[in-house]
Amino acid sequence: MGFNLGQYRIDGVLFLAPMAGVTDAPFRRLCRQFGADYAVGEMLASAPQLRNSRKTLARLKFFDKECPRVVQLLGADPVALSEAFHWAVEAGAEVIDFNMGCPAKKVCNVACGSALMREETQARKILEALGEVSQKCAVPVTLKCRTGWDEAHKNALQVGHWAEEAGFAMLTVHGRTRAGAFESQVEYDTIAQVASELTIPVVANGDIADANRASAVLRYTGAQAVMIGRAALGRPWLFKEIKETLRSGVPFELSRKEKVEAILTHRQWHFECYPEPVAVMTFRKHLLWYLTGWPGFEEVRSDLCQALDALMQGRCLLDYFKRQGWL
Template identity: 35%
Template sequence: MTTWTATAPLRLGDRITVDPPVVLAPLAGITNVAFRQLCREYGAGLYICEMITSRALVERNAKTMDMIRFGAGETPRSMQLYGVDPAVVSRAVRMIVEDDLADHVDLNFGCPVPKVTRRGGGSALPWRINLFQDLVRQAVQAADGQIPVTVKMRLGIDADHLTYREAALRAQDAGVAYVALHGRTAAQFYGGEADWEPIAELAALLDIPVLGNGDIWEAADAIRMVRETGCAGVVVGRGCLGRPWLFADLAAAFAGGNQLTLPDLSEVARAMYRHAELLGDWLGEQRGVTDFRKHVAWYLKGFSVPKGLRQSMAMASGLGELADLLGQLDMSQPFPTDVLGQPRGRTSGARPVTLPEGWLTDRETRQVPFGAELSDSGG
């Protein structure tokens, strides 16, 4: 990585400074209290909790209220909301402010999964540009200057229905603190390569910070994105799966350094146990270790693991059992450099976007689709 000049911190109004300008994207089932704490132990940034649906929050759904818990000393407390009805989203933001539930709200207009887009939410919503504008404006008004509101979006529904330019301008006019853009359409899902040119376009177009998202697998990718696009910071998603130490590399890179963390298997095993331990503190040991199972393959990607051991770890139900299994690894193995820069997590390619009937026929309507608001949380 080429050494470069340190970048300026990201400022969200006059209340929050993010230094380095790195944001952890909300990942369903991943970015819970434990994972956020683990990542924060490696490097600073803005760590957003899993996506929360506005209706579930307003109704104080028990699962949702548990999902929005933050760790002791976790600051700033950042929450991402999904919603389609401006009135419901407004009530949710007002509740967050009045009950002091978070310090920052991010609005989700980037989720491409069918259960969200079929209701007109996530990456489908900016197509209904007036509805989008109403939702963002009412969310900012409900925040009443007490907490910053930001938006995260994709390029559009597909190549024939791009929305990012007009949606970003309307979000800026509504008073958001930044716009984050993922360089893929909803139809691309997580396949192919992210297009960074629209990020550069927005960075030149807007007066507020623009953050770039998409294909940041290493700290070098983040620096290249900032250089090529002029964005004010980056949003990291799948690149940190099984690699929380990526945030240490990002912090060093944005400070002008060229650190590349290559932990051997003994260090990776310690990170795995720490992750499971933190999940156990949050959920209870059995539930925590069970939740950790999905992370095993990400942590061990590229390492040589005895036959059946990876599967046994993915079935562990206690910290003692996990520790015994980790002890069977060849701890002397160096980090497998051939996995650097490679996609992690979801890699699903292009697919048709599921939309409400008639969604594309009337872009100007402010009508909220029937049954649009989900009553449970998670993307």
């Protein structure tokens, strides 16, 4: 088990998926602490005019001792992407991931993300350009793609071969086409085929939310690892729960008190990472993911969502936890 990604040893099978607006440095740190074996940051635009935007720079942060530091790039132009590769490496990236999976209209309309699954000539040019930069700087490059553009055009295997030939070190496949967005039934047959034909490590992604599914997908696809996205929203401890369950054979769940401790730690790291007004606003969504469905939460939901500063939000949260006897 385990594999090398350039000079980095990846020992484990549970990866955190890149999620824009979610997998920032504080969230990655928490997931890694809870046992995620690898974590990819939020996608960054490679176009020169966007590269130094406040949003992009805010996303280009790492946590102390993060290893490897994985930066994901989005783009349609081989030259701009090659420049962005160098720029990200100068900013501290140790692995570059290329995004050929994002289905968002505003991304696909400019021929980026999953749109490249049907722009094969352009995709191949980009893969070759990034592979060349990777070799020159000795920084591994990896790819994340979908199974294809739509059911009639499933070309993940072809794209995977091009990536491998270009020198890519790993391929993650989300088991849906672009047309399937996030809702269609995920299928693992294409991933299994890609994993059996490529020599580079292949990672399976899509609808993996518990230990049973994780081990079934690993077995069925022969992938080296599985990557978890939405199931980790509000559940950074999922990695520990899956690992413990697989190790002991008995379903394992973190106690409420341990979860509360994790939420408070996340909040502290989040506030260390962003200016207060931004942190208050952006932590709200994490709170909703964490607490929706928890006993007594509906009574405090609107106060928590309306809290305008760190003090109010913090007080409201602590009062709620104390009232419930979790703190």
